[in-house]
Amino acid sequence: MSVLLGRNGRTASERGLPEDVLLSALERSGGELNLSGLANALGMSPSEINAAVGRLVREGFVSISGGRLRMLRGGPYAPALQSLLRKIAEAGELPLDSLTPEERSALDALSQRPEFVEIRESRDTFVSATEEASALPHPSLEGVVTQLTPEDLSTGRWRSLRLSRLNVEAAVPTVYPGRRHVITEYIRRVKEIFTSMGFQEISGRILQISFWNFDALYTPQDHPARELQDTFYVDTGPFEEPPADVEAAVKAVHENGWRTGSTGWGHEWNPEEARRVVLRTHTTALTVRALAAARDLPVAKVFSVGSVFRNEKVDSRHLVEFHQVEGIVKSPDANLRRLMGYISEFYSRLGFSEMKFWPTYFPYTEPSLQVMVKVGDIWLEMGGMGIFRPEVTMPLGVKEPVLAWGLGLERMIMVKMGVSDARELYANRLSWLRGVPSCRS
């Protein structure tokens, strides 16, 4: 075994021990110094200064009073330590068995100081593990290190180090990466599918005037869906007016069918009712506006994924807020079977291969379908679709048939994630969000 100098030991071998540096400074300044600022003035760390002052006080070299250091007797502080440091510095490395008993006790004192000396095992040691030792998970062998340090690399010391063999099966700390919420992750997937099918995304306000949410969709003004117990109205005024030409046509189509060939609903249409502000009950409020804007294009394909609101009692199957995947195709050749084609394409890209279409009813589409997809052995209803009634499209100035659909997002996610309670998706349990796998079938 031999001894080498550490970083602080090298400094002290040149400048002297911190205690001696301090004593000479005191001497220079007439025996008294302010403690504060001393570390900086002497180029030492505060912990070095503190340790040095502590030793000097303890051994009666100095006293402290009122933040001032006063010298009681002069140095040198510990000549034996100083001379050992010089001796090691000159030799570079000193075998331990060459030291005198005085030097051995000086070495013990230096070992108490951080990074003054380092004892190195230089003898070859042959060890073989006993059966019991082999069974231990962490064999601790002297001179074997578990972690390579930057210093090992910069000093080249790594050449003489032996790195321990690791137990690769040992547990490691858990890392929680930054992650997206399951719902926005799934929305991204849905958006990718629709954009890859050539659809343009639209987005818009969650608050809408009833005109776009209901009237433009030919929902009669006394329809149950417009009542307070189904729909959230707010107590603010309208933030926009319906376009005058569209409004006049919508009024006429409700009252008498206008020039669509329809009977209309046969009762008076109230413009005030159409200006009530509502939390959109479907994103069709957005697509119908997009349709009005695209009236002169022969073909338009738009979609949106957004929150919709229903005044419901929340339970495992009903939420007050959920997402709708909405889309329309305006085309001279649009037809019901092609609508089924779009929806089949969408669901098969999501990994649902079997689906059925059943007829259903909506006030604003005719004919109307609902789509069922097969999950395991069960058929699940996923959403509704149809061809907009002429009572919807003609007042907007649209002549071509328009395919439209509104599909539930949460239902899809629940099926994919194996979640049976819809509330779970919005509970934001960090353990779930942090742990749920990104891969799903």
Add this chain to the structure above:
Amino acid sequence: MPYAGLDIESVEGYTARLEYSPNRPDFATEWGIAHYLRGLTGVELGPAEIPLSPSGVLVSADPALRGIRPYVAGLVSRGLKLDDDSLRQLIRMQEDLHEGLGRHRRRVAIGLHDLDRITPPIRYVAVGGDHAFVPLGESRSWTVKSILEEHELGRKYGSGFSGASLYPALIDSAGNTLSFPPIINGEHTRVHGGTRSLFVDVTGTSLPKVMDALSVLALTLHEMKARIEYISVDYGDLVLRTPDLSSRELYVSASRASSLLGLDLKPSDLAEYLGRSRIGVREVLRDGVVALIPRYRFDVMHEVDLVEEVAYGYGYSRLSPEQPREPGIGELSPASLFDEMVRDVAVGMGMQEVITTHLTSYNILYRATGRSPEHSIRVLSSKSSEHEYIRDSLIPGLLYVLSTNVHEEYPQRIFEVGVVARREGTTAGEHRRFAVAVAHAKANFTEVKSIVDTLVRSLLGTQPSYSASGCAPPFIDGRCASTSLSGVELGVLGEIAPSTLEQLHIQVPVAAAELDVDILRALCGMKQ
């Protein structure tokens, strides 16, 4: 069944629970469903023929009811074999018509009576509040006024009579009150399992809807193998014979049906499929069909409704998907693209995204956080106080998420991108926001400021500036800031007040920030 527009809710033994759409009240009983299915399966084609014979019953309508509940119509049905089950089905149909077509009985209400207990003619008259009779299910006489004030049905359906002094009543020649529509019938004419002959009254505020409802009842009773007889209603200036079961004509073109359904259909095909849908055909033309729509199919408003009937007759199960062919260039909206950029940076900083609801409670938004409700927007008649206010900031929702995760491992760093709505003047403004909250033993202003710095620098390549003014609860005064870029306000950040943390049972320090994404996007130069 599903291909007839009837969803199967459940099947138990030989009983299936079916769900039907509100446009088909004729599906409210098994006879109406059987009527339609016989058509789809080809057993009976075209509409049911319902012979009408005179009943001799006359109802006179009092002109004094014109401002109250002007219209009355009715029918008589004889030879009925009612039992408890069929009576239950009839009553359920009546209730469905009340709620849907009848708009909670306001627009249309139906009364079923035992004809043998009635002495015609019947008067539909205006009576005063002191008019008294024994209501259905009661043993003593009630006045109309007390029914409205004290009876369960009076309180439920009587709101249309507030402030009125005259009320409608059906009274026969013997002075027995049949009904106080739309509230309750009289006990005297109660229908029971053994009733053989029915008198049905329909009253309301819209004559077309009254006749609609009556026609559905006529079809149903006919399908129950009863004879339907008409009555006369004398309005003084006009005598109506009800029910009116005359059909309407509507043209449907083969090319329109073909192009909407994606099929190649000839007029003769249309005639066949309409017949299966129990729609009549007056004439098959070269390019289409003149259909005859039975009175009870008042849901048919337009040619496209007949196209749907053609689809039913053709069979929805035979329709197969067609490959989409419309061209289009797919594109995400600028808002969505920018949101994704924001999310990427936030996730890159190691934060977990959460999604909170737009609708939340006063407690979370204002009380627990000490925030001012001056911009609050409340929704009307929410079923729960948990969903009563539209969020005007994302931070309260994030704090709530932290409060529900106090047993999860710290540090917790969460963010959300979403819409808030604020009362601005008389209307509501909507803004997209980004918010972050960090919670752990050493969470502080410095950490969120560095997150804000990093986000803005990553998105826009420049550093925002900070000012100690312009921030308010839930932040600690003196340990929060507002931030801006090029003189435009971006948002706020700071340490959350301990009083708020205490209320939410959060036991580690929390710092949060909220930035306006619309403004960041505008500064980024992306089109709105």
